[in-house]
Amino acid sequence: MDFFEQQDRARRNSTRLVILLLLAVATLIGTTTLVIAIAWQVYQGGNYRFDALSGELLGSVALAVGGVVILGWLFKAQQLSAGGKVVAERLGGRLINLEPRGRHEQRVLNVVEEMALAAGTPVPPVYLLEESSINAFAAGLRPENAVIGVTRGAIEKLNRDELQGVIAHEFSHILHGDMRLNTRLVAVLHGILLLGLIGEMLLRGGGHARHVPRSGRSGDKSRGSGIALIMVLGLALLIIGYAGTFFGNLIKAAVSRQREFLADASAVQFTRNPQGIAGALKKLGGLRGSHIEASHAAEYSHMYFGQGMALSRMMATHPPLEERIRRIDPSWDGVVMGGEVFERPTPDHAPASAAQEAVSGFSAGAASAAIASIGDPQPQHLSEARESLAQIDDSLRQAAHEPHGALAILYGLLLGRDPATRQQRMAWMQANLAPLLSDKLLELAAALERLPAGRRLPLLEIAIPALKQLPPQDFVTLKQNIGTLLVGTGQLDLIEWALLRIVERNLGMQRMPQGRLPLAALGTESTLLLVALARAGNTSEEAAAQAFEAAWSTLPFTPRVFAEQARPGVTQLNQALNRLNQMRPLQKPQLLKAMARCIEHDGRISAEEAELMRAVADTLDCPMPPLLGESRE
Numbered sequence: 001m002d003f004f005e006q007q008d009r010a011r012r013n014s015t016r017l018v019i020l021l022l023l024a025v026a027t028l029i030g031t032t033t034l035v036i037a038i039a040w041q042v043y044q045g046g047n048y049r050f051d052a053l054s055g056e057l058l059g060s061v062a063l064a065v066g067g068v069v070i071l072g073w074l075f076k077a078q079q080l081s082a083g084g085k086v087v088a089e090r091l092g093g094r095l096i097n098l099e100p101r102g103r104h105e106q107r108v109l110n111v112v113e114e115m116a117l118a119a120g121t122p123v124p125p126v127y128l129l130e131e132s133s134i135n136a137f138a139a140g141l142r143p144e145n146a147v148i149g150v151t152r153g154a155i156e157k158l159n160r161d162e163l164q165g166v167i168a169h170e171f172s173h174i175l176h177g178d179m180r181l182n183t184r185l186v187a188v189l190h191g192i193l194l195l196g197l198i199g200e201m202l203l204r205g206g207g208h209a210r211h212v213p214r215s216g217r218s219g220d221k222s223r224g225s226g227i228a229l230i231m232v233l234g235l236a237l238l239i240i241g242y243a244g245t246f247f248g249n250l251i252k253a254a255v256s257r258q259r260e261f262l263a264d265a266s267a268v269q270f271t272r273n274p275q276g277i278a279g280a281l282k283k284l285g286g287l288r289g290s291h292i293e294a295s296h297a298a299e300y301s302h303m304y305f306g307q308g309m310a311l312s313r314m315m316a317t318h319p320p321l322e323e324r325i326r327r328i329d330p331s332w333d334g335v336v337m338g339g340e341v342f343e344r345p346t347p348d349h350a351p352a353s354a355a356q357e358a359v360s361g362f363s364a365g366a367a368s369a370a371i372a373s374i375g376d377p378q379p380q381h382l383s384e385a386r387e388s389l390a391q392i393d394d395s396l397r398q399a400a401h402e403p404h405g406a407l408a409i410l411y412g413l414l415l416g417r418d419p420a421t422r423q424q425r426m427a428w429m430q431a432n433l434a435p436l437l438s439d440k441l442l443e444l445a446a447a448l449e450r451l452p453a454g455r456r457l458p459l460l461e462i463a464i465p466a467l468k469q470l471p472p473q474d475f476v477t478l479k480q481n482i483g484t485l486l487v488g489t490g491q492l493d494l495i496e497w498a499l500l501r502i503v504e505r506n507l508g509m510q511r512m513p514q515g516r517l518p519l520a521a522l523g524t525e526s527t528l529l530l531v532a533l534a535r536a537g538n539t540s541e542e543a544a545a546q547a548f549e550a551a552w553s554t555l556p557f558t559p560r561v562f563a564e565q566a567r568p569g570v571t572q573l574n575q576a577l578n579r580l581n582q583m584r585p586l587q588k589p590q591l592l593k594a595m596a597r598c599i600e601h602d603g604r605i606s607a608e609e610a611e612l613m614r615a616v617a618d619t620l621d622c623p624m625p626p627l628l629g630e631s632r633e
């Protein structure tokens with residue numbers, strides 16, 4: 001099953017799960033309504049005849065109970081809409097992207113960056129939990145607001161290969177839609193749990209009221225009946241709320257267990273090193289230590305790499321550890337190191353020499369091969385990611401982990417490659433940017449100019465976590481500055497526009513519309529995108545027309561004449577991509593293959609074309625791994 005099928009399946013599973021939980025909520029509402037209505041009748045005089053229950057009373061109770069569940073659900077969903085950082089912070093995590101402390105924190109940060117670049121996803125913020133156990137998690141609703149959380153025990157007790165296996169497991173959850181499903185489960189279960197919490201409060205309030213001294217005997221009977229009613233209502237809500245939570249947790253556990261097997265298998269396929277993740281699981285078993293002690297740990301138990309809470313087999317959110325290990329390592333004899341950790345520290349994989357030349361081009365077919373690996377990156381992509389990082393100047397990598405340095409890099413990437421345009425834009429930025437930012441840009445300008453072809457996208461992706469720490473006003477100013485800059489220096493190149501779109505999407509500056517439009521309804525938008533790609537990758541109109549026609553012939557539209565298509569502007573491209581993002585997941589590969597056909601038409605893909613293809617694919621929610629040079633094909 002490929003990435004797009006996994007995406008579609010995750011959406012369908014999410015819908016089915018929501019329907020199932022809605023049925024559970026409806027059953028809860030009906031049961032609660034009946035119990036409260038009977039209690040009310042008792043309070044009114046002990047009449048148990050159901051025909052005496054008014055429809056108005058039943059409707060009011062059902063509406064109130066349903067309102068409590070839905071409001072609790074919506075409240076939690078709104079809270080989690082800010083992304084995975086909400087989960088990480090509630091578990092006591094500390095962001096380490098900006099200031100990694102010590103070699104262990106730097107090592108896990110290196111691993112996450114390599115994995116992200118290899119998978120074609122934005123580099124997620126990494127949060128460290130000060131827990132001695134071995135565990136990790138991925139949280140968020142979309143790849144652009146995902147975070148990776150990892151415990152102190154994991155980064156100190158696992159060697160690099162084992163840590164890489166754990167992080168690859170978490171990236172599988174991000175790529176295959178599990179993370180979004182897990183986050184939605186938290187919101188739904190919170191709504192159901194709220195009934196039980198309200199019941200608990202009513203019981204406590206009623207119990208307290210019973211012990212309050214009475215001033216006289218008048219009204220004692222009605223007062224006592226009222227307290228009794230409150231306690232009956234509280235008990236009913238408590239039982240029904242926690243019963244609903246129990247069954248909801250059963251559903252959560254069943255869903256989670258199956259996805260864990262898939263994530264383990266994906267981690268092995270990504271790293272081609274089964275002993276990495278198997279070793280991590282064996283150490284976890286040997287230590288008997290994957291429990292998370294944070295106060296909110298139970299709420300997110302289904303998100304962890306290992307069983308984070310002590311739960312019965314029926315309620316366990318993860319498969320038995322022995323079964324997970326044997327699926328990866330069938331020869332395992334059942335020994336889990338007897339509780340002792342055998343630390344086998346291995347040095348970080350040395351990256352390729354920075355002096356190595358970047359790949360200047362790719363053969364036709366490299367783009368198509370990369371599309372086939374979307375959501376399923378291979379070890380060769382991991383090697384390519386390490387080389388990309390090695391070819392980025394140390395001053396740029398250091399600046400990318402600091403908010404204002406990352407912002408300076410973003411401005412620097414928008415300077416362009418043409419010397420005259422670059423000089424003109426640099427002069428404008430020096431005159432108009434804040435002094436601190438302007439000085440930082442000037443300091444990095446030479447390194448940015450030396451940045452090898454095809455390395456702009458990796459540099460931007462490792463800068464994303466630091467950019468997320470800047471106040472929103474900095475990005476309002478950025479958009480205003482770009483608009484003003486373009487008036488004086490001309491249109492952004494297509495790659496510059498695509499990089500800017502990536503930033504806007506990952507920082508929440510653009511609301512991505514939802515939908516499931518068929519490709520057949522997106523002919524105009526597809527035309528605009530392919531025309532822009534054809535003109536960006538070819539110097540002559542004739543070559544551009546041939547590339548467009550080759551790509552267009554693979555799509556389900558009537559023929560269009562390239563010469564009749566105007567060069568699209570930034571506004572048109574933005575609108576086109578917003579619509580294309582609403583395409584059905586299973587039809588996106590057809591458009592991506594047309595894009596590949598467009599840039600492969602002349603038999604060679606330049607590094608700039610490869611970078612542009614990946615940047616546009618990223619804005620279409622298709623995390624495309626790096627293209628591989630001929631030496632790796």
